[in-house]
Amino acid sequence: MNAVTPAGTPSGTPPLAPPLALLAELTHRCPLRCPYCSNPVELTRVAAELDTASWARVFQEASALGCLQVHLSGGEPTARRDIAELVRAAAAAGLYTNLITAGVLLDEAMMARLVEAGLDHVQLSVQDTEPGSAERIGGYRDALPKKLRAARLVREAGLALTLNAVVHRQNLDRLPEMIALALEIGAGRLEVAHVQYYGWALANRDALLPTRAQLEAATAEVQRAREALKGRLVIDYVVPDYYAKRPKSCMGGWGRQFLAVSPAGRVLPCHAAESLPGFDFPNVREVSLRDAWENSEAFNRFRGTGWMKGPCRDCPRAEIDWGGCRCQAFALTGDAAATDPACGLSPDHALLDMAVREAAASEGDFTYRVMGAAPQKA
């Protein structure tokens, strides 16, 4: 009997499939300063953030449009004082609610309010398992003990927990400890996420890019652990672009499955898309989410395959990886419509090998994220 089949490609494909998930970037504020943060280098200030009622409307519109899940993210979503109200509004809209948090602000009172509001799942990030290194990477004192407290609260509240370990050269060797930590705190899933190199992370690439030897050890470790921990821990792991031969299908294709809303209300096909120049992204203050999804120039520009040039245009993988990541293409080649240089068929693929060699020769100092200042190398 075939009990369950993956969703995502509903049968009888309509002309334009509705999105599956909304990434709600509630704020850019965050007590941490991770040097790979995916927030844009120009962070939105608190006064410009959408208010509670606007977010509630966005959740209703997302649900009506076909979204099933909302990822409440940031910045640090719990830095919003109305976080419980926002969870309640999302749950009332019928969305599966996932809180993506660094966990350092999560205390008992907040946890109780979130559970009562209808939170379904928490995704807790860790910077490292070694306290000193965790402190240095996040630029925040006592981050690790606070995260462990958050994990305990989540479990005591009976919520599902995913541990999200962002990995790079300075912590990848501790992957076995990260797996052990996931088990210790009772996480059902561990997401081992390699840093994506645009925005703040691109400014820190030399300090973050892992070596090939590190990567091979990590991949082997994941395979071993997956086998040994079957049924206890699900491990999500994707080989980073800089060492892959073909790019990832970024966001499942531009404007195909996901939409993101920025703290200031901009509707984006991907949370990183604000880094692309020459776009007039629709704003929920002016248009409905449906209008943004279906009709905006921004969503239609890289939708499907019509926009592609060679080598993507004639490639049999065009509808598999959709030409890779637009943000990475722009960050590395200056052309958002280029083939993602992560692809071995891209004429710019050598840029990645060069970056790997440069990083291997560098010292590993960080440029930390700050409000009101684009990254500058010291």
Next chain:
Amino acid sequence: MTAPLHPGSVPRLARGMKLREDKARGQWVVLGPERMFVPDETALEVLRLLDGTRSVDGMIDDLAARYAAPREEIAADVLAMLRELAEKGVVQS
């Protein structure tokens, strides 16, 4: 992972899993952390009976009455279905 399923156990949706109607696509879906499944009709019948108080036996009774089918047949189907759902991490007992 979970205790083996038997007629007396009381299964429920696993932690973090939710069953809800997906009106936009005219189907029901099981939602979990970073995953999504579309149950087929049989699975949906079973999933709808998971309320955290009904035992496997109770579910079988319910379905046997509703479909006026031989109990043994229903029992085999329901147990197989629940085991499959448990293996996928959708159901726990």
